[in-house]
Amino acid sequence: MKKNLMISVLMTIATTILLGIIYPLVVTGLAQVFFKDKANGQLIVRDGQVVGSRIIGQAFTGPAYFHSRPSAAGSGYDAANSNGSQLGPTNQHLIDRVKADVAAAQMDNPGQPVPIDLVTASGSGLDPDITPAAAEFQVPRVAKERGASADDVERLVQEHTQQRQLGFLGEPRVNVLELNLELDQRFPLKKQAKAE
Amino acid sequence: MDLYSALQYVLFLAIVTALVRPLGGYLERVFSRTPTVLDRLCLPIERLIYRITAVDPNVEMTGTQYATCFVFFGLVGTLLLYAILRLQAFLPWFFPEYHTTQLSPDLASNVAISFSTTTTWQAYGGENTMSYFSQMVGLCAQNFLAGAAGLAVGVAFIRGLARQCSGTLGNFWVDLTRALLWVLLPGALIGAILLVWQGVPMNFRPYAVATSVEHSQQVIAQGPVAALEIIKNLGTNGGGFFNANGAHPYENPTPLTNFLEMLAIVLLPAALTNTLGRMIGQPRQGWLLYWVMIFLFSMGLIFVRHFEQRGNPQFGGVDLQSSSSQSGGNMEGKEVRFGIGGSALTAVVTSNTATGSTNSMHDSFTSLGGLVLLVNLLLGELVFGGLGTGLYSMVMAAAIAVFLAGLMVGRTPEYLGKKIGPAENKMIMLYALAAPFFVLSFTAVAVSSKAGLSGLTTNTGPHGLTEILFAYSSCFANNGQSFAGLSANTVFYNLTTALVMMAGRFGLAIPALAFAGMFARQKNTPSSLGTLPTDSLSFGILLTISLITVTALSYLPALALGPVLERSVFGT
Structure with a gap:
């Protein structure tokens, strides 16, 4: 009895050192040597400034950008407070929220049904992607705001559409941050005169 | 069912089924202490551990002794974890500006019990509660230890069925050590590197601060995610590094990581049916249990996917149809990269295997989709179930x-x-x-x-x-x-x-x-x-x-x- 209690203590300490300290350090070492960018969160740097992570979603509010999905992380895309809405399927708050978002989205495309992912909050609140359908839905607005042709913007969306992984895993998707960054390069927004 | 979901499910079950026999045989060799390929690496560490802990590996234990050791080991792990959590503010890698949830005595004891019982129920959000020290030395280590202890009990249970006229079930400390060194640690090392390759971070840096193109600030929590991510699945624990768990893009960045993480959960519990069959000398008995598991698993999968794909009829003005450019269905609480197919797979795997690492928010599932998950829990975690x-x-x-x-x-x-x-x-x-x-x-x-x-x-x-x-x-x-x-x-x-x-x-x-x-x-x-x-x-x-x-x-x-x-x- 007493002997086994003593073994429990020693065993816990010995294995905790092996698995809680040595193992994470070995993994960190290998990760930093072989996959440095991935291991450090795939941060995107523009002009010496971190603008985000390639795989963490961000909020875009301007009409000239493709918008991400609604987010329940903190006050929206708070990457230090990931969360879904946790609203049940019959919760009135959910039904009202979707209704309001649908109405807002339909301002761009009157009468057209809105792709479901564009009005539902993701599980993490940090979904970096929208579906190709949701991107397509926003093309007319973005093209108009940027004075570009819808065909050109459409083509850009297609270039940024990631197909299923290995041909069958997951769903086709469009990374919103990468698409918007490319958009700024290809069809830059004219600097708006502030004094108007 | 759409072609791609069906293909994913069939391939998943095919891989699991193909690996049941080789893995089951490997587990049998590990726990009967016969030579395996990893002996050269693991034997010296095993001997070192026995020397440090004064374990005599040749002592056999009765059921009562075995259970006593199991309880003691859980107890000590709980106490150590409780101490680490309560003291985390004085330990390295604690960021007071981000770790804003207080680890009160009731929360810390809940977490400590939760991780030492492989439950990993989380009443807190990881990124705003746990320091990197707590995540690694506390939670990551406990994921290994509690998972291995469960596997040890499973193996002792099999010995009970296999032996005759014997008063003993093996040695808990030997089974535990072997489960850690021969099974969980090598699996976790390989898995963690695969996850990093796909984009799961592994560093000890402070949270990144980004300024978006629209000039808003975004604090991006990260850290040593990959090491924890793999063992939480392999040990059927399931407690995430982040609050959103497997839905978080840093925990589960691609459809492939999702697939691999699900395999990591299911493979060992599935293989144990074969280990049972081998040790009692009647492989068919093991296969029967396996196919009953597969049947119940498949039924759950078909139903959950069906209910979630049908979507929420309370919404108006939305396009719920599955097409080549979207998965459609009930996307509240789900990620675009997984869609309905990948979310349903993970929901069914995790609810069946005592693993909490969900990749979607089950609270937002349709009533009947959620019902299936609840029934899976209530069945008793025996469709693959927890490790051991x-x-x-x-x-x-x-x-x-x-x-x-x-x-x-x-x-x-x-x-x-x-x-x-x-x-x-x-x-x-x-x-x-x-x-x-x-x-x-x-x-x-x-x-x-x-x-x-x-x-x-x-x-x-x-x-x-x-x-x-x-x-x-x-x-x-x-x-x-x-x-x-x-x-x-x-x-x-x-x-x-x-x-x-x-x-x-x-x-x-x-x-x-x-x-x-x-x-x-x-x-x-x-x-x-x-x-x-x-x-x-x-x-x-x-x-x-x-x-x-x-x-x-x-x-x-x-x-x-x-x-x-x-x-x-x-x-x-």
């Missing part, structure tokens, strides 16, 4: 089926050559009644007390009842996933869920070990004409039906008031 624990849960369920069949024909029931007499029956009954007793009584206390009801801050009505029932089911099943709308970080929930988690861990493992001890002492009865063959299709059907019946008899009233009522009133 799933196997003995399934064997106990088979013993109930044998007992029922015995009643019908009026013979002393036998299973795997062992007679199930009155003493064994008592253990089986204790085992079977523990779950409904704890789950239903605590749910009743919660819904009839102010402290319990005050947790319903997000959803109310029948869905609120489902949240509470789900919480206690998950904790008893040592699963840890939740309908997370429930505000569970209160003294009431922290203490009651912790109690239920301990009941689910020790309240099942101890009768299981006692049962195994009784079996080990018996001499095998040679099978005769009157023996019910337990490796036949008809027994498979009987087992499935008895499982569903026992679960339904225990929980139908509660389920009727929760998800079923919600569905019939609101039509979703």
Whole structure:
């Protein structure tokens, strides 16, 4: 009895050192040597400034950008407070929220049904992607705001559409941050005169 | 079902099935201490551990001794984890500006019990509560230790079935050490590197601060994610590095990581059926249990995917149709990269295997989709189930089926050559009644007390009842996933869920070990004409039906008031 209690203590300490300290350090070492960018969160740097992570979603509010999905992380895309809405399927708050978002989205495309992912909050609140359908839905607005042709913007969306992984895993998707960054390069927004 | 979901599911089950035999054989060799390919690397570390801890690896233990060691080891792990959590502000890598949730005594004890019982129920958000030190030395280590302890008990249980006229079940410390060195550590090392390759971070840097193109600031929590991510799945623990768990892009960045993480959860519990078959010298018995698991798993998968794909009819003006440019369906709480197919797979895998690492928010599932997940928890985590624990849960369920069949024909029931007499029956009954007793009584206390009801801050009505029932089911099943709308970080929930988690861990493992001890002492009865063959299709059907019946008899009233009522009133 007493002997086994003593073994429990020693065993816990010995294995905790092996698995809680040595193992994470070995993994960190290998990760930093072989996959440095991935291991450090795939941060995107523009002009010496971190603008985000390639795989963490961000909020875009301007009409000239493709918008991400609604987010329940903190006050929206708070990457230090990931969360879904946790609203049940019959919760009135959910039904009202979707209704309001649908109405807002339909301002761009009157009468057209809105792709479901564009009005539902993701599980993490940090979904970096929208579906190709949701991107397509926003093309007319973005093209108009940027004075570009819808065909050109459409083509850009297609270039940024990631197909299923290995041909069958997951769903086709469009990374919103990468698409918007490319958009700024290809069809830059004219600097708006502030004094108007 | 769309082609791609079907393809993903079939391939998943094919890979698992193909690996059951080789992995089952490997596990048998590891735990019978016969040579394996990893011996050259692992033997020196094993010897070192025995020297440090003064373990004599040749000592055999009775069921009682084995259970005592298991409980002691869990207890010490809990205390160490509690100490680390309470002291984290004084330990390295603590960022006071981000770690804003206080680890109060009730929360810290809840977390400590939660991780040392492989439940990993999380009443906190990882990125705003846990320092990197707590995540690694506390939680990551405990994921290994608790997972390995469960596997050890599973192996001892198998020995009980395999041995005759023997008073012992093996040595807990040897099984534990071998589970860690030969199984979990190599698996975790390979898996962690694969995850990093796909984009799971592994660093000890402070949270990144980004300024978006629209000039808003975004603090991006990161850290040593990959090391924890793999073992939380491999050890069937499931507690995420981040609050959003497997839905978080840093925990599960691509559809491939999702697929690999699901394999990591299922492979070992599935292979244990083969280890059982080998050790008792009747491989068919193992395969029968495996195919019953596959059947129940597939049914759950088909139903969940169907209900989620149908979407939420309460929404107007939306496009829910599945097409080449979107998955459609009920996307609230789900990620675009996984769609409905990948979310349903993970929901069914995690709810069946005592692993909480969900990649979507189950609280936002349709009423019936959520019902299936709840039923999976209530079945008793025996479809693959927790590492080690799933196997003995399934064997106990088979013993109930044998007992029922015995009643019908009026013979002393036998299973795997062992007679199930009155003493064994008592253990089986204790085992079977523990779950409904704890789950239903605590749910009743919660819904009839102010402290319990005050947790319903997000959803109310029948869905609120489902949240509470789900919480206690998950904790008893040592699963840890939740309908997370429930505000569970209160003294009431922290203490009651912790109690239920301990009941689910020790309240099942101890009768299981006692049962195994009784079996080990018996001499095998040679099978005769009157023996019910337990490796036949008809027994498979009987087992499935008895499982569903026992679960339904225990929980139908509660389920009727929760998800079923919600569905019939609101039509979703």
